[in-house]
Every structure is written in C-alpha cells, then in structure tokens.
Amino acid sequence: MDTFQFGKTSTLLPMLGYRFGRSGSQVLILGGVHGNEPEGVIAALGLIQHFFESFTYNLRITVVPQFNLDGIMTQSRKNARGVDLNRNLPTKDWTRDVKEEKYFPGIEPNSEPENKALVTWINENKPSFIISLHSWKPLLNVNGACRPEAEVLAKLTGYSIEEDIGYPTPGCLGTYCGLERNIPTLTYEIERGLTHEPIQKIHIPAILEALKVTEGRF
Secondary structure, eight states: OOOEEEEEEEOEEEEEEEEESSSSSEEEEEEETTTTOOHHHHHHHHHHHHHHHHOOOSSSEEEETTHHHHHHTTTTTSOTTTOOOGGGGGTOOSSOOOOOOGGOSSSSSOHHHHHHHHHHHHHHOSSSSEEEEEEEEEEEEEEEHHHHHHHHHHHHHHOEEEESSSSOTTTIIIIIIIITSOOOEEEEEEEOOHHHHHIIIIHHHHHHHHHHHHHHOO
C-alpha cells in the first residue's frame, strides 16, 4: 500500500489517497463526496483495511475515502465553501441554476480544489472504472459500460440498477466521466442510516466481488 496526498481541501487539509496493486487497469473508489453520507466513508475505509490485509487483484486500485474532508468534519453535504462537489465538475450540462441550495454548484465549473485534484488525477491516470460511494435510497446508478459490475452488486445486495437517478444532476461525476469521457462510473447509493455491521458484512464483500468482474473485463 502507498499513501499519498490526493489533493487539498479549500481549508488546505490534505485529502489522502491509498494505492494498491502494481499492474492492471486503474480503478478509482471515492467515499465521502458528500460529508453527511458517512456510509460511503465506512465502506471505503473497510475496503482499505481489506486490501491492506490481502490484495490479490490484477488491478491498480486507488481509494480516496474522505474526498470532502471538510464536509465530513462538519457533517455537511457541501464543502467548506458551501459547494456541492457532485454538482461542480466541468460537464457540458453544468449550470448555476439549481432548485435547492443544498445543490449549489459553485460560481463556475471546477472551481473547488477538491474537484481540481480529482480532474487532474483522472487526466493523469486514465482510470478504466470508477465507484463513487454515497448514501440515499438503495440504488446502483450506472453511467457508461459498468452494468456487469452493477449486476453482481445487485445480486448480492438486492439493490436496483438505474441509468437515471430520477432527477437532474448537472456537474456530477457520472456525467463527467461515465457519459462524457467513456470512463464507466457507478454511483453506489448505500441505504441511508446503515450501521457499520451491515456495511461490513454486505456491501464491502459485494464490492470485492464486483471488482473481480472488473479485473476480468479490462
């Protein structure tokens, strides 16, 4: 395992990343994009622990468990500058017009240092697959060619697979990578309010199985 600074938040706190594997396709796993969704952080940290103890994939996997570190510390959806990081990416559909303040996308696309770090990493590393761990109602939102992984997850969790989350998401990661850059992106919406135990027993093993599919595909 290699630990590195993925970037810095707007308050200059380090965003840590953890790298596993030396060969194979690149995979990125993000947790904590929204700071009030701890379920994704728990899952990402659990994956790091598993990979640290046993890593057998022919993949290069990077995990950033606390992407919105400032938001996590304050239990806020948005970052320290009040921006929803999953509405701030420089997509073709980015807009400042939002129906609710919680989705505030910033004054311009890619204005936030967290997303600048993410865009730089994506451009430099060219991942083959991205998993973004969130929490909401049980849902697997696929953008791009990641249905094989989603089908494994659906079988093991009972979650539904959806290509449309049900409402507009301009400036989101699924659009930026999955639809506009041909980087399959799966937004994994873990059931909101789950405790550590079911996340450890159900969701982490499911992700590990899905990554075996990724290993075989790329």
